[in-house]
Amino acid sequence: MINEYLPYPAVVESIRNESFDTKTFKVVFEDKKLAGSFDYKPGQFVQLSLLGTGEAPISITSSPCRRGFLEFTIRAAGRLTRALHQLKPSDRTHIRGPYGNSFPFEQVKGKDLYFIAGGIGLPPLRSLINSVFDRREEFGKIKILYGAKTPDELCFKDELKSWQKITDTELLLTVDNPDEHWQGNVGVVTTLWHNTDMSTSNGVAYVCGPPVMIRFVIMELLRSGFKDENIYISLERYMKCGIGKCGHCNIGAKFVCVDGPVFSYSQIQQLPDKDKALAV
């Protein structure tokens, strides 16, 4: 029997500042065999530990087609994530996983893909976006709609520029509060609907962001013709174990950690209203 609660040591190789409160950590398992064999799918998460401080579920933002390392984009929000922000290269973390289901990938070949993210919601989608770009010709047109509170809070600023250059790919950015250099759209992510044609009948949408954003984005997607079963949402819940045991992430009879975190909008409609999968 495997002890699923035991994490494995992994060293921080590099740290990149994304914004005033968000950093991306590139991490490598100390065990070389594990580093090479650790397999995951876009949308999955790990339990990331700092021994003595605790453990939290963190989505993997790197893409599984690039082996040997993992990347996590983390906002300093709670006790553990603030402690993670104190780490320096060559410091040690502990990781177990990967856990949860993933975004549908093979099943959406040939279709137009729409990614809609708010704030720290882009990191989990980035894993899928880069997997799609690695096999660009197998998919239809791609639109990425991304909003943040301020220009500083947009993650992966350099990478966003490179995404724009990829064939048949449209990147639309927006911020709530612009600074003097900002020349793009101002407003919540749904205001980007005015800037591009979102109407579709078989497009697939991937949504991740704060609950209030998800709710309004779904309304717009439905209005644009997206089918319930073609809208995929990554949900967030407080979790302690990641393996369907501690109970905290329950929604009805489901656990977000093992039955999710990715749910289609048709699945979400089957969840009890009381558990407020999408409400604020």
Next chain:
Amino acid sequence: MKEKLLKKDNVKALCAKTCKEWETYAPVREMGQDVQFVKINGGEKKGALDKLDLDYESLLICPKAIGFPQLESLFEFQNGKIKETVQPRTKKLLFGLRACDLKAILFVDEFFKRNFEDIYYLNRSANRLLVLVGCTHPPRDCFCTSTKTGPFLPVNLDAESDFDLQMVDIGDAYLVETGSKKGEEFAERYKEFFDKAPEESISQSKKAKLAAEEAVNLKVDFDKAIKNFCEDKFPKEIYERIAERCIYCGGCLYVCPTCTCFNVFDEKKDQAGRRRRNWDACVFEGYTREASGHNPRREKWLRAARRYEHKLKYDYLTTGMSGCVGCGRCLATCPVNIGISQVIEEAAKL
């Protein structure tokens, strides 16, 4: 099935002997009259055997704690190196369980086997013998005849029963029914303590079982309540009424024999420490609060709804067995007199 007779005079001697081969857990009446289901090995000299009490009304802390303790270490660490603290798969004899608690233990077993296996629980429970002593004086708040979890469990002649041995109080002795091959081997291993069951002891035991069933006062229409919960008929207004009274102490969930939720936390001093888990309760405001402050169950009535729907709807839909075994602990413990039995009664009326 071969019935045996265990004279009450032999019970202590039997337990003294089993302590040599088994970790033996049994009900012990402590100071202050509380009965605890605890390990008695090594306690023989301190009089644990003298305090053994198979006539107990109920246990405050349910015996699920033997596999899933209130607080336990998952691993220790020093200078960044982890050392596993998994429990050995020792032989455990649980002697004197009540039917409701035994059913609860089997329910918790299934939970810890599902999805990912929980090595801590499953190691502790791997080599276990369950000896049930049917409840002949049921406490006021329980309703096991309604949940079909007691006071005695059926003997399954075609397959293994839920228990290994079931004891029926017939006065000076217990009639002992075997429910499994393991139970039969146990009775054979300790045969010096068991006698052949005379014909009349079997009819006495049947009478004792019937009398025990009749002694369970509280009756609820459990099946109807479950059906109404599954059909989402339970109205928000009743949850709001519960929420007004509930003080969210979590007591009902700490004593519930089927609750499995836990919190995980680290303790550290200098460079050494350990990761531990302890029981948690879904009625707490912080149970679902995320680091961002977002909390899907901030409102009190939603937490009340979760607490009851988990047991009476989702457990049933997932496993076919409800998470309530009718032990009545929640009502007995509640400082403001709310019990799941009342909620079930309300649901059955809808």
